[in-house]
Amino acid sequence: MQILYCFKSLIVLDIERVIKGCIKKERRSQDELVRIFASSLMAVCKRYCQDSRLANDALQNTFINVFKYIEGYSGEGSFEGWLKRIAVNCSLTLMKKEAKIRVYDEVEEETMLQSDIPDAYDRMKVKEIMELIKKLPEVQYLVFNMKVVEGYSHKEIAEILKIQESTSRSNLTRARNNLIRLMTKNN
Numbered sequence: 001m002q003i004l005y006c007f008k009s010l011i012v013l014d015i016e017r018v019i020k021g022c023i024k025k026e027r028r029s030q031d032e033l034v035r036i037f038a039s040s041l042m043a044v045c046k047r048y049c050q051d052s053r054l055a056n057d058a059l060q061n062t063f064i065n066v067f068k069y070i071e072g073y074s075g076e077g078s079f080e081g082w083l084k085r086i087a088v089n090c091s092l093t094l095m096k097k098e099a100k101i102r103v104y105d106e107v108e109e110e111t112m113l114q115s116d117i118p119d120a121y122d123r124m125k126v127k128e129i130m131e132l133i134k135k136l137p138e139v140q141y142l143v144f145n146m147k148v149v150e151g152y153s154h155k156e157i158a159e160i161l162k163i164q165e166s167t168s169r170s171n172l173t174r175a176r177n178n179l180i181r182l183m184t185k186n187n
Contacts, residue, residue: 015079022070034063037080041087047145048091050134054098061090088150092142092160132182140175147172 021029045058
C-alpha cells in the first residue's frame with residue numbers, strides 16, 4: 001500500500017514537472033507529455049472520429065492546443081480530464097468540418113420511451129457493445145458518447161454541439177432505444 005502511494009506521488013510530481021516544462025516551452029517536456037498521454041487521448045479521438053486519419057488529425061490538433069493553452073490550466077481538477085476535454089473538442093471540430101455533421105435542433109416530438117435494457121446486454125462483450133454503438137446515427141452516437149462514456153452533462157453537450165438541452169436528452173433516449181433494438185436484433 002505504501003509503495004503504491006509513493007508510486008502515485010512520484011507520477012503526480014513527474015506530471016507537475018512536465019507541465020512546468022511545457023509552460024516554459026521545453027521540447028523535452030513536450031515530448032514527455034505526448035509519450036505519457038498520446039495513447040489515452042487517441043482512444044478519445046477514435047471514439048469521435050471513426051476514420052483513423054481524422055482521429056490522428058484530432059490528436060495532433062489536441063496537442064497543438066494543449067501546448068498553446070497549457071498556461072491556462074489552473075491546476076484545479078484532473079490534468080488528464082483537461083486534456084480529454086480538449087481532445088473531445090478537437091475531434092468534434094474536425095468531424096463538423098470534415099464529415100459535415102449536421103446537428104438539428106429538434107423539438108421533442110417523440111414521447112420518451114423507457115429504455116429497458118434487454119437480458120442480452122448481460123451476455124455481450126464490451127467490444128460487441130462498442131460495435132453496436134458505432135452503428136448509431138452520427139448525432140446519437142456523439143451525444144451517447146459524450147454523456148455515457150465521457151460523462152458530460154446535457155448542458156455541456158448542448159453548449160459544445162450548439163443545440164438545446166432537450167435535443168441532447170432526446171438524442172440520448174433515441175440512442176438508447178436504438179441500441180436496445182440492435183441488441184435484441186443481434187441475439
